[in-house]
Amino acid sequence: MDLAQVLTDGLRAATGVPAIAYALAVIGLNVHFGYTGLFNIGQIGFLAAGAYGAGISANLWGWPFWAAIVAGVVCAVILGLLLGLPALRLRAEYLAIVTISASEIIRITVRSTSVESVTGGPSGIGRWASSFYRINPIPEGDYGFLGIAIDQRKAWVMLVGWSLVALAVLVTWLLVRSPWGRVLRSIRDDEDAARSLGKNVYVFKVQSLVYGGVLGALAGLLIAIDANYTTPGEYQTVFTFYMYVALILGGIGRILGPVVGAMLFWFLLQASDTLLRQLITDDSLLGGVIEQRDIGSVRLAFVGLGLMLLVIFRPQGLLGGRAPGKAR
Amino acid sequence: MTTDLARRLVTGAMGVLLALLAVLLSSPGAHAQEGDPAPAEVAVFGVLEDSEHGPVEGAEIEALLGEEPVGTATSDADGQWRIVLPGPGTYRVRIDPSTLPEDVTLRDPDRSELPNVRVLEGRDKRVNFALGERVVRSGADSPRPPSGNRVVTRLWTGLVVGMVIALSSIGLSLVFGTTKLVNFAHGEMVTFGALVTWYFSSGTVGPGWSVIVAGVVGVALGGVFGAVQDRALWRPLLDRRTDLISMMIVSIGLAMLMRYTYTVLFGNSVRPLREYAAQAPWQWGPLVLRPKQLVVLLLGVGVVALYALVLQRTRLGTAIRAVSDNRDLAESSGIDVRRVVTIVWVAGSALAALGGISYATLYGVEWDIGFRLLLPIFAAVVLGGIGTAYGPLVGGLAIGLVSELSTLWVPAEFKFAWALFGLILLLLVRPQGLLGRPERIG
Numbered sequence: 001m002d003l004a005q006v007l008t009d010g011l012r013a014a015t016g017v018p019a020i021a022y023a024l025a026v027i028g029l030n031v032h033f034g035y036t037g038l039f040n041i042g043q044i045g046f047l048a049a050g051a052y053g054a055g056i057s058a059n060l061w062g063w064p065f066w067a068a069i070v071a072g073v074v075c076a077v078i079l080g081l082l083l084g085l086p087a088l089r090l091r092a093e094y095l096a097i098v099t100i101s102a103s104e105i106i107r108i109t110v111r112s113t114s115v116e117s118v119t120g121g122p123s124g125i126g127r128w129a130s131s132f133y134r135i136n137p138i139p140e141g142d143y144g145f146l147g148i149a150i151d152q153r154k155a156w157v158m159l160v161g162w163s164l165v166a167l168a169v170l171v172t173w174l175l176v177r178s179p180w181g182r183v184l185r186s187i188r189d190d191e192d193a194a195r196s197l198g199k200n201v202y203v204f205k206v207q208s209l210v211y212g213g214v215l216g217a218l219a220g221l222l223i224a225i226d227a228n229y230t231t232p233g234e235y236q237t238v239f240t241f242y243m244y245v246a247l248i249l250g251g252i253g254r255i256l257g258p259v260v261g262a263m264l265f266w267f268l269l270q271a272s273d274t275l276l277r278q279l280i281t282d283d284s285l286l287g288g289v290i291e292q293r294d295i296g297s298v299r300l301a302f303v304g305l306g307l308m309l310l311v312i313f314r315p316q317g318l319l320g321g322r323a324p325g326k327a328r
Numbered sequence: 329m330t331t332d333l334a335r336r337l338v339t340g341a342m343g344v345l346l347a348l349l350a351v352l353l354s355s356p357g358a359h360a361q362e363g364d365p366a367p368a369e370v371a372v373f374g375v376l377e378d379s380e381h382g383p384v385e386g387a388e389i390e391a392l393l394g395e396e397p398v399g400t401a402t403s404d405a406d407g408q409w410r411i412v413l414p415g416p417g418t419y420r421v422r423i424d425p426s427t428l429p430e431d432v433t434l435r436d437p438d439r440s441e442l443p444n445v446r447v448l449e450g451r452d453k454r455v456n457f458a459l460g461e462r463v464v465r466s467g468a469d470s471p472r473p474p475s476g477n478r479v480v481t482r483l484w485t486g487l488v489v490g491m492v493i494a495l496s497s498i499g500l501s502l503v504f505g506t507t508k509l510v511n512f513a514h515g516e517m518v519t520f521g522a523l524v525t526w527y528f529s530s531g532t533v534g535p536g537w538s539v540i541v542a543g544v545v546g547v548a549l550g551g552v553f554g555a556v557q558d559r560a561l562w563r564p565l566l567d568r569r570t571d572l573i574s575m576m577i578v579s580i581g582l583a584m585l586m587r588y589t590y591t592v593l594f595g596n597s598v599r600p601l602r603e604y605a606a607q608a609p610w611q612w613g614p615l616v617l618r619p620k621q622l623v624v625l626l627l628g629v630g631v632v633a634l635y636a637l638v639l640q641r642t643r644l645g646t647a648i649r650a651v652s653d654n655r656d657l658a659e660s661s662g663i664d665v666r667r668v669v670t671i672v673w674v675a676g677s678a679l680a681a682l683g684g685i686s687y688a689t690l691y692g693v694e695w696d697i698g699f700r701l702l703l704p705i706f707a708a709v710v711l712g713g714i715g716t717a718y719g720p721l722v723g724g725l726a727i728g729l730v731s732e733l734s735t736l737w738v739p740a741e742f743k744f745a746w747a748l749f750g751l752i753l754l755l756l757v758r759p760q761g762l763l764g765r766p767e768r769i770g
Contacts, residue, residue, distance in 0.1 A: 039573055039576070041580075085756065086752050086753075086755045086756045089759070090755060090759055092572065092573060093504075093510045093572070093576070093714070094710065094714075094755060094759065096510065096576065097510075097706050097707075097710055097751075098751075098752055098755060100703065100706075101703060101706070101707070101748040101749075101751060101752060102748075102752065104703055104744075104745070104748060105745045105748050105749060108741060108742060108744070108745040109742070109745060111741070112739060112741045112742065113739070113741065114738075114739045114741070237703075238584070241580050241584065244577060244580070248577070290592075293448075294591075294592045297588040297589075297591040297592045298588070298592055300584060300588040301584065301585050301587075301588035301589050301592065303581075303584060304580075304581045304582065304583065304584025304585035304586075304587075304588065305581065305585045306581070307577065307578075307580065307581030307584065308578050308581035308582055308585065309581075310581075311574050311577045311578050311581065312565065312570075312578060315574060
């Protein structure tokens with residue numbers, strides 16, 4: 001068993017693009033759920049809106065890269081407004097079902113072969129972000145930290161990604177401690193009280209949904225740029241659930257919770273993968289009990305178990321935060 | 329309090345896992361224990377079905393390892409065939425076109441031999457030989473106006489699918505009505521019934537019972553599983569006055585735990601049940617149907633009638649409706665709410681299992697059928713009015729009909745998207761659902 005390898009792999013995942021994207025998306029989710037109390041389980045739909053909005057406008061209409069990025073963000077804004085229409089007047093369980101349904105409608109639509117000429121159907125949209133790499137200021141070469149080797153291409157994506165995370169944390173921090181953020185929290189804690197103070201709860205909820213959704217779109221854009229490709233398989237409903245695991249791990253309603261949670265989530269996911277792979281090749285331990293091809297499923301079963309145990313025994317997250325909901 | 333809860337949860341969780349393992353551990357997807365002398369057999373199998381004439385009987389299929397034949401099979405009256413192989417590996421599988429009936433041909437004459445059929449350890453491999461003309465998916469390329477025949481057939485399929493969804497939805501709605509839990513793990517209860525039935529009837533190491541016997545066992549075990557879940561997990565959480573959103577998240581975690589456990593044990597291929605997988609269609613005037621569809625529909629009608637009778641005419645039914653209506657009031661008027669909730673869990677889970685088994689006879693078994701049905705089930709429940717007793721029936725049939733009829737005009741890929749879209753639209757105008765009572769929110 002090579003523990004150094006386990007740690008290195010875990011650390012690579014915790015600092016890599018998926019973790020960055022999750023951090024962004026979960027910051028958005030934290031605004032929805034942690035600060036406003038909106039139980040949105042279709043965050044992945046905002047990622048899809050961002051990636052496909054940009055991909056389609058770049059590939060189909062030949063828009064320049066930066067215009068395509070703006071188009072992706074605008075798509076997320078529109079989705080937020082559209083979702084706000086039915087969802088925000090409803091109780092938590094309806095909001096949950098509407099958001100997850102909407103994200104699934106988006107995935108089914110972009111995957112459909114009947115719109116293949118627009119979305120690429122099941123095979124997706126490729127190479128629309130090449131100009132992002134053409135403006136890479138990082139000189140060619142191999143870079144690395146803590147035993148993790150990256151090339152200049154990856155370094156550029158990670159630099160932009162982490163800068164975005166830092167910016168999102170800063171803006172969110174400023175927003176939630178502003179009067180606007182206070183209204184959000186009052187809606188979360190007692191919607192009727194907020195309303196009786198003359199606040200238009202509905203408008204604030206829509207604003208919260210749109211802002212968190214835009215962060216989700218940035219996450220989707222980052223993933224698509226990193227792969228220079230986007231396929232419908234990346235937008236399955238289950239990924240929103242992973243984001244909730246990250247959110248609860250890091251602590252709901254904490255400003256840095258999403259970043260810590262996303263890094264922890266990816267560290268644990270990757271480290272356990274490497275560890276399991278080492279254990280099953282080692283005859284003395286798990287050899288023959290779990291097979292290579294089942295590792296992915298075993299890991300995800302543990303993610304599910306972990307989510308249950310967290311919410312039941314440590315709802316405030318590993319580092320302390322709010323519990324998911326109010327007492328009944 | 330907390331330690332007591334912890335102990336109950338841990339024992340409960342272990343009970344659930346053990347029950348799952350006991351049922352499924354020896355399925356071919358599971359792995360041979362250390363020192364197990366007999367490795368699980370693997371096979372290639374398939375169903376020969378002509379797009380026009382139905383199942384094809386008497387065709388000869390051969391499997392070869394390199395140039396060496398390792399087994400042959402002849403398709404039976406249902407078109408099914410199966411060749412047991414010496415072990416995992418890459419095989420050549422070929423069909424003898426001369427043994428096909430005269431009016432049946434291979435869609436692609438060059439594809440009588442499939443040169444690279446990879447068979448993994450512990451998992452049977454499905455092999456398809458496409459026969460007859462390709463059936464153009466309705467509207468996939470050029471949407472056509474519906475003709476009488478297609479409308480009738482879609483209507484019929486919609487009814488059958490709607491009944492499956494309705495059966496699967498009742499438990500979700502009743503559990504919500506009595507405990508306010510929105511259970512995201514409900515879909516996995518649907519899969520559970522299908523998997524258990526598959527194991528007892530069609531699994532290579534199972535006892536090989538008939539599908540009907542295995543189905544009865546599947547429904548019963550589904551009910552047991554529901555009781556275990558209630559006692560081990562949800563009752564302790566409710567006793568702790570856990571909030572609704574936390575319970576929803578716990579159910580999301582449970583769903584993932586169950587679903588990925590299924591994949592590890594069962595694999596990720598679609599497997600048909602041993603019987604009824606392919607049936608010759610019956611023609612009744614403009615309607616073409618398969619007998620199993622009729623059975624599923626009639627069974628559903630019978631079960632729903634029984635359900636309505638229990639709900640309306642028995643003390644238990646009255647109690648269930650009372651608890652759904654107002655839990656505290658029901659409790660203070662002497663109803664044993666916990667007992668009612670347990671019964672709801674058992675009945676709801678058994679019905680979900682029945683829905684899964686019905687689905688499996690129609691479309692085969694897969695590890696995530698319940699998860700794929702979950703959103704249509706949610707849509708049915710919300711459409712009918714969440715927490716209501718008969719809402720799921722109305723909602724389920726509506727979802728089934730809307731999704732099947734939509735394929736007359738738009739590609740079938742969008743089937744469930746329409747149902748979900750309709751759900752969102754309905755929530756705009758009638759958030760309490762079709763049968764629910766309006767309630768002031770916020």
